[in-house]
Amino acid sequence: xxxxxxxxxxxxxxxxxxxxxxxxxxxxxxxxxxxxxxxxxxxxxxxxxxxxxxxxxxxxxxxxxxxxxxxxxxxxxxxxxxxxxxxxxxxxxxxxxxxxxxxxxxxxxxxxxxxxxxxxxxxxxxxxxxxxxxxxxxxxxxxxxxxxxxxxxxxxxxxxxxxxxxxxxxxxxxxxxxxxxxxxxxxxxxxxxxxxxxxxxxxxxxxxxxxxxxxxxxxxxxxxxxxxxxxxxxxxxxxxxxxxxxxxxxxxxxxxxxxxxxxxxxxxxxxxxxxxxxxxxxxxxxxxxxxxxxxxxxxxxxxx
Amino acid sequence: xxxxxxxxxxxxxxxxxxxxxxxxxxxxxxxxxxxxxxxxxxxxxxxxxxxxxxxxxxxxxxxxxxxxxxxxxxxxxxxxxxxxxxxxxxxxxxxxxxxxxxxxxxxxxxxxxxxxxxxxxxxxxxxxxxxxxxxxxxxxxxxxxxxxxxxxxxxxxxxxxxxxxxxxxxxxxxxxxxxxxxxxxxxxxxxxxxxxxxxxxxxxxxxxxxxxxxxxxxxxxxxxxxxxxxxxxxxxxxxxxxxxxxxxxxxxxxxxxxxxxxxxxxxxxxxxxxxxxxxxxxxxxxxxxxxxxxxxxxxxxxxxxxxxxxxxxxxxxxxxxxxxxxxxxxxxxxxxxxxxxxxxxxxxxxxxxxxxxxxxxxxxxxxxxxxxxxxxxxxxxxxxxxxxxxxxxxxxxxxxxxxxxxxxxxxxxxxxxxxxxxxxxxxxxxxxxxxxxxxxxxxxxxxxxxxxxxxxxxxxxxxxxxxxxxxxxxxxxxxxxxxxxxx
Numbered sequence: 001x002x003x004x005x006x007x008x009x010x011x012x013x014x015x016x017x018x019x020x021x022x023x024x025x026x027x028x029x030x031x032x033x034x035x036x037x038x039x040x041x042x043x044x045x046x047x048x049x050x051x052x053x054x055x056x057x058x059x060x061x062x063x064x065x066x067x068x069x070x071x072x073x074x075x076x077x078x079x080x081x082x083x084x085x086x087x088x089x090x091x092x093x094x095x096x097x098x099x100x101x102x103x104x105x106x107x108x109x110x111x112x113x114x115x116x117x118x119x120x121x122x123x124x125x126x127x128x129x130x131x132x133x134x135x136x137x138x139x140x141x142x143x144x145x146x147x148x149x150x151x152x153x154x155x156x157x158x159x160x161x162x163x164x165x166x167x168x169x170x171x172x173x174x175x176x177x178x179x180x181x182x183x184x185x186x187x188x189x190x191x192x193x194x195x196x197x198x199x200x201x202x203x204x205x206x207x208x209x210x211x212x213x214x215x216x217x218x219x220x221x222x223x224x225x226x227x228x229x230x231x232x233x234x235x236x237x238x239x240x241x242x243x244x245x246x247x248x249x250x251x252x253x254x255x256x257x258x259x260x261x262x263x264x265x266x267x268x269x270x271x272x273x274x275x276x277x278x279x280x281x282x283x284x285x286x287x288x289x290x291x292x293x294x295x296x297x298x299x300x301x302x303x304x
Numbered sequence: 305x306x307x308x309x310x311x312x313x314x315x316x317x318x319x320x321x322x323x324x325x326x327x328x329x330x331x332x333x334x335x336x337x338x339x340x341x342x343x344x345x346x347x348x349x350x351x352x353x354x355x356x357x358x359x360x361x362x363x364x365x366x367x368x369x370x371x372x373x374x375x376x377x378x379x380x381x382x383x384x385x386x387x388x389x390x391x392x393x394x395x396x397x398x399x400x401x402x403x404x405x406x407x408x409x410x411x412x413x414x415x416x417x418x419x420x421x422x423x424x425x426x427x428x429x430x431x432x433x434x435x436x437x438x439x440x441x442x443x444x445x446x447x448x449x450x451x452x453x454x455x456x457x458x459x460x461x462x463x464x465x466x467x468x469x470x471x472x473x474x475x476x477x478x479x480x481x482x483x484x485x486x487x488x489x490x491x492x493x494x495x496x497x498x499x500x501x502x503x504x505x506x507x508x509x510x511x512x513x514x515x516x517x518x519x520x521x522x523x524x525x526x527x528x529x530x531x532x533x534x535x536x537x538x539x540x541x542x543x544x545x546x547x548x549x550x551x552x553x554x555x556x557x558x559x560x561x562x563x564x565x566x567x568x569x570x571x572x573x574x575x576x577x578x579x580x581x582x583x584x585x586x587x588x589x590x591x592x593x594x595x596x597x598x599x600x601x602x603x604x605x606x607x608x609x610x611x612x613x614x615x616x617x618x619x620x621x622x623x624x625x626x627x628x629x630x631x632x633x634x635x636x637x638x639x640x641x642x643x644x645x646x647x648x649x650x651x652x653x654x655x656x657x658x659x660x661x662x663x664x665x666x667x668x669x670x671x672x673x674x675x676x677x678x679x680x681x682x683x684x685x686x687x688x689x690x691x692x693x694x695x696x697x698x699x700x701x702x703x704x705x706x707x708x709x710x711x712x713x714x715x716x717x718x719x720x721x722x723x724x725x726x727x728x729x730x731x732x733x734x735x736x737x738x739x740x741x742x743x744x745x746x747x748x749x750x751x752x753x754x755x756x757x758x759x760x761x762x763x764x765x766x767x768x769x770x771x772x773x774x775x776x777x778x779x780x781x782x783x784x785x786x787x788x789x790x791x
Contacts, residue, residue, distance in 0.1 A: 047448050062790035135604030157608040243609045245551030247757035249764045266423045
């Protein structure tokens with residue numbers, strides 16, 4: 001290394017302490033716990049620090065032999081798929097809002113639809129308990145008014161409707177975000193393409209299906225990947241809707257993998273079992289994300 | 305080039321630190337295991353040293369800090385006190401008891417840190433890992449972390465005779481499962497009590513029950529008082545099942561009714577493997593059936609577990625409620641000026657078994673336990689005795705609308721609540737000596753995996769009529785068996 005390079009490196013080194021703080025924090029609070037989780041998943045450990053016995057893959061065998069855990073995987077997948085409905089809703093909202101052009105009306109709707117996303121989660125959930133209540137709930141009152149008969153659907157207490165009720169809450173919370181991302185992507189499409197299509201005689205439907213949607217593939221992929229990851233790690237809203245319990249009331253229909261992990265971490269402590277559950281959740285998220293990225297070519301160098 | 309060097313350094317540092325985290329795991333595990341061994345030896349040493357433990361053995365010149373951590377009354381009251389949002393009642397903080405302790409033992413400083421109820425078990429476990437924790441508030445259930453207290457109690461029969469009950473758990477940490485071990489001492493008790501709106505019963509022409517009532521009587525009254533009140537024209541409901549908005553506490557209902565029918569579920573052997581669980585007996589199914597029948601007469605809010613009001617007010621719409629915190633409810637009725645309207649009654653009687661004729665049993669409590677890694681166990685025991693029986697502490701509990709476990713508090717409670725204290729005292733006196741909500745023959749939330757969560761789910765389903773009593777029993781049985789089979 002010649003002298004000038006050494007001086008340059010020395011000059012730059014002064015900035016690295018700022019990075020090192022973050023790196024140390026990352027290692028301490030992310031990577032070490034992560035490796036610990038891998039370790040505990042292979043150990044019989046009820047209370048951390050009070051004796052751990054290596055048990056191989058026993059925790060994994062226990063999980064896959066438990067119908068409760070398998071049911072929680074199924075619940076998670078169903079709720080995740082249902083939550084993806086926010087992508088088309090966000091797209092439709094974005095198209096509608098974009099049609100106003102860059103006006104104050106567009107700003108109004110853009111802010112209005114995004115607002116639920118920045119309201120504190122817990123207060124939204126508590127509010128939605130009242131909205132989704134079977135008797136006297138806002139949604140049922142509205143449905144009763146337009147259908148001219150009394151509707152008493154237990155959106156969060158009836159096992160038949162609980163997943164739908166939880167999805168309504170998710171849509172209200174997340175559609176604004178999907179709208180905003182879609183809108184940004186929509187506005188990045190060159191207007192010349194639409195003008196050329198108009199000259200060629202394309203109608204609005206053709207423009208959306210032949211120009212807009214193909215050019216927004218990356219946006220949809222991004223929302224799909226993040227939507228799947230968020231859906232798979234869903235917890236807080238379902239925990240509160242179920243009476244501050246991880247049991248997934250009603251009938252365990254809202255118990256996700258994360259709630260199962262919580263149950264065996266904090267309610268009936270068995271850290272070995274919950275760590276194994278965490279690893280399975282990690283594997284699920286990893287596989288889903290990898291499959292999405294591969295299938296859509298999202299990370300291909302050419303596409304970017 | 306610079307970027308490559310920096311990336312190399314960062315990657316190297318990260319790998320080294322990550323590997324040191326991993327690499328140390330085996331030694332840390334060993335250390336943990338040795339810690340655990342240390343705990344065991346500490347326990348046995350302490351057990352040996354406890355024989356003949358007396359206050360006289362304490363060194364009043366020794367200066368140190370007693371570290372206290374956990375959830376419960378001390379946490380909710382805080383150092384300076386709290387205000388009840390419903391009644392506006394101001395209650396004092398724990399500085400009252402700290403001041404009193406400092407008068408008695410100026411050499412020992414108290415370091416009290418409250419924990420919230422959310423995830424309290426893991427919070428206490430983490431605190432205990434520090435190794436300098438002396439006392440665990442509400443620690444009786446955390447059997448791996450606490451000191452067995454039977455020898456302490458045996459060495460001080462005077463103290464044992466001054467309290468209503470102890471907290472016992474069946475655990476293989478110290479004994480076999482068939483033997484209850486005392487793991488904590490309650491400092492306050494909250495037995496389940498029924499609150500009857502005499503106005504609603506009068507409007508429907510229903511006779512008031514007496515303390516010898518049964519669950520069938522309760523069901524019958526609930527049935528008769530659900531509908532449109534003939535006098536006020538308002539919708540009324542027969543009963544409010546306890547804790548429908550807190551799934552983790554829904555087991556209360558099963559336990560209460562199971563004690564009444566003597567529906568024993570758990571038969572304890574030496575280990576979990578030697579023990580048997582039977583939720584499908586006729587008696588257990590009868591308990592589930594009663595829960596389902598009561599659910600028919602609950603309000604929609606109670607069934608759904610949303611917007612439930614527990615307060616006893618003038619615009620009440622429910623004939624019978626049952627829950628803990630009777631002192632708080634007494635204060636509510638006083639504040640609302642409806643004290644005469646509500647009848648406080650012990651829970652329906654136990655119909656079979658050893659405790660036949662006593663009220664159905666369920667008691668909430670705030671308990672206190674000694675951390676088994678404490679270096680000051682004798683002083684910790686001294687603090688427990690102080691907290692449970694010192695007149696200043698007993699009065700503080702009453703001022704905080706709690707019932708003390710000390711029998712000396714009886715007069716104070718009667719003075720404060722008048723005749724409404726009678727059902728509470730009846731329930732307290734009827735408590736079996738070694739009773740614990742957590743590990744009874746009717747319920748266990750310590751050794752049998754998903755019992756609490758599943759019981760919450762089936763109770764919710766029964767109240768909402770989405771399952772039958774037989775199915776609920778089968779669900780419980782298969783879930784627990786499945787868990788045990790994989791252990």
